[in-house]
Amino acid sequence: MSDSSLKTLHDNISDLISRRRLAQAIDQVEATLSVYNAPWQLRERIEKLRTDYGYLRRYALDGVADPGRASLYDAIASQLLGMTDEVIRASRTADSPRLYFSTLRYENMQPDSSITSLLERYTENVRKTGLALFGGMDNAADDRSMRDVQEKLASRLFALLWVTHPLSDADAAAIEGFICDPTVGRGIKQQLISSLMLGALEIFDAARLRIMLSIYYRSGEISAELRLIALASLLIAMWGNRGRLSDRRLADMLAAASELPSWTSDLRMVFVRLLKATDTERITGKMEREVIPGMMKIKPELDRKIKELKDLSDLEGAMEENPEWEEVFERSGLAEKLRELNELQSDGGDVMMVTFSRLKNFPFFSDPANWFLVFDKDHSSISFFDAPEADALKELVAEMPYLCDSDKYSMMLSMNSVPEQQRTMMMQQFRAGNINFAEINASSLRPEAERAESEVNRYIQNLYRFFNLFRRKNEFANPFAGFINLPEIDELSEWFDDAVFIRETAEFYFKRGYYAEALAMFGRLTDRGGSDQWQVYQKTAYCMQKLGRIEEA
Known part of the structure; x- marks a missing residue:
């Protein structure tokens, strides 16, 4: 058939x-x-x-x-x-030639295709590596070999968990236990949560959703970042399977989750982050149509001014002190556009997509598991140069607050294509720049909730890149193809039924020109009254007008 x-x-x-x-x-x-x-x-x-x-x-x-x-x-x-x-x-x-089924066929032929046994092997490898490091491992080759085994096991686990259906109770218990194990690093845990989500989007399995929700529960055993990443993955899986969520155990778990003090705020925060991720296409279009062409127009003038500088090491200072630089941007109209993009970035908007979308063709990105990796400066994929300057560069990239993990790998992989002489010069400039890592690391001093929210934002950006840039993306149902409108999910709607939150969501859509979505949200406010009801009607009419519904407007 x-x-x-x-x-x-x-x-x-x-x-x-x-x-x-x-x-x-x-x-x-x-x-x-x-x-x-x-x-x-x-x-x-x-x-x-x-x-x-x-x-x-x-x-x-x-x-x-x-x-x-x-x-x-x-x-x-x-x-x-x-x-x-x-x-x-x-x-x-x-x-079937699809990647899902070719992966399934491969795993069906392997004698060790067991989630439980692979998890045990991975845990044992972590234990051995820890003991070797504690004992003072002298051989760098042995260290690299143990890390390679760990990376390969992580990739196998991701693939096997993705294509296993349905998950048995034993597998579900083993996965939860593994993710709660404090000796296991966050990277593999994040990969497995992502694999649970991908599998649930391929073929519905309530067990996968229950595992992700259970991980969110465990506030005493799992970090806030990982709990919220599990929640984000759960919500995407629920959106992809809306209408099929009548699982009694899942319903009971959702009811229990609602008793947690942070449940409603976490749910709404993730929803807002998912909305902003879907706005990436509009931001990317603005960059490609307005900002980049504008930069190309003023490039000759900027090049001329740069050539006039005697000392290129203080280029940033020269731009701040010389008003002519600012005038060039103001005259071109770029200054206003750049300020708008800066505001979007500060608010969690993804302005890096347009830059890094061109850097996803490395073989590294052929493996779906690598799109969900936490950035690790010791990963084998970026061990191609090993000078002291390289360590400083990896450290710098690791701490860049506006780059998601996928883009950090792109940046490091692109360095491999830079000629050695230029690469050495760039790394020396990084060192000579006396980068203040204490300032860069200031993010680690922020409140835990704020740090966790930033991690969720970067994780969602990883997901957005996978579903939109992976070379076989057409084989996956893209949850970001339209807005992930969580209030439309019956099982979640009660936690979004708040006039203030509905208004904020409506204004988000309205400000960015998504008039159909804004109209639906304003429609939920028209019967609630309030002193600003006239504004709701005014904006409702404006949305209708923009949608061509003139008589209704």
């Missing part, structure tokens, strides 16, 4: 379920199982669903009161969609 036929099958069954024609949906799934000669376990499950639905319908017709009827109906519908997913997945496994 072709991909288009499989999609039609999924759409048909989804449509029957949405129209509450569960009996027909069960018949169609059963017929599909027969065509594919599905395993007996699936046939047993469909028979059990048919029996459960028969009892459900009979009790309803007899007028028997049943408070759990709605949740049982939803559970049957969810299982039907899950079985459809499994049939489609099985039919594609043998010959």
Whole structure:
């Protein structure tokens, strides 16, 4: 069966379920199982669903009161969609050229394809490396070899967790235990959380969502940064599977999470960061259409002024002291645009995408796992030069506050293509610049919540780059293709139902010209009253006007 036929099958069954024609949906799934000669376990499950639905319908017709009827109906519908997913997945496994299925085929052929055993191997390698370092490892080659084993295991774990479906209870427990292990570094933990999310976007599995939510719970065992990264990944996975979240255990966990003091504020903070990530395309367009062409126009004049300087080492000081530099930018209109971009960056906007989108063609970025790596100056991919100046440069890049991890790797990898003489000169200039690392590291002195929010912002930027720049990006459902509108998810809507927050979200859309989204949010405010209601109506009308709905406006 072709991909288009499989999609039609999924759409048909989804449509029957949405129209509450569960009996027909069960018949169609059963017929599909027969065509594919599905395993007996699936046939047993469909028979059990048919029996459960028969009892459900009979009790309803007899007028028997049943408070759990709605949740049982939803559970049957969810299982039907899950079985459809499994049939489609099985039919594609043998010959689909997509990366997901080629990875699945590879893992199916490996004798050690077990999440639990790979986690154990990784933990043992960490223990051995720690003991070797504690004992004073003399051989740098041995150190590098142990690190290489660790990196390869991390990549295998990412891939295997991504394509494993469904996750068993044993695997889920092992993953949670591993992420809570204080001896394991944050890098692999962040990769595994990302893999959980990617797997959930490929084929729905409530167990993956429960693991991510459970990680968020563990405030005493896991850092605030990692907890919020797990929450961001969970919310993206929920958005990608909205309409399929009727899992009782997940609902109970969400209810329990809402008792945490920071739940609502964390939820809203991540939502705002996801909104800002989706605004990246607009910012990138502004850079490409206005800022970069403007810079090219004034480049000859800037070059001339630079040549007039006798000492290039104090270029920044010369620009501050000489008003002519500022006049060049003001006359060109660039000064205002640059101030706007600076404000966007300070507010969490992604102005670096346009620069680093051209630096994602290195072989390093062919492995999906590497897009989710925490920047590590000791990673093998950036060990190609080892001078003292290189260590200073890696340290500088590691501490750059506005670069996400993906862009930090891009910057270091691009250095490998710079001729050695120029590279040495650049590194010497970094050293001669007497960079104040104490000032750069000032971010580490900020309150934990603020640091965690910055980490979440950079993590979301990593995700945005993967879904938009990975060479096989078309094989993935891109959650950033439109706004990730979390208030539309029924299971989350109550925590966004606040007039002040709705107004702030509406203003975000309105200010940036997303009038359809702004109109929807202003519409939620029109019945709430308030002294500024006239402004809500005024902006509602303006949105309608911009959308061509003149009479309504």
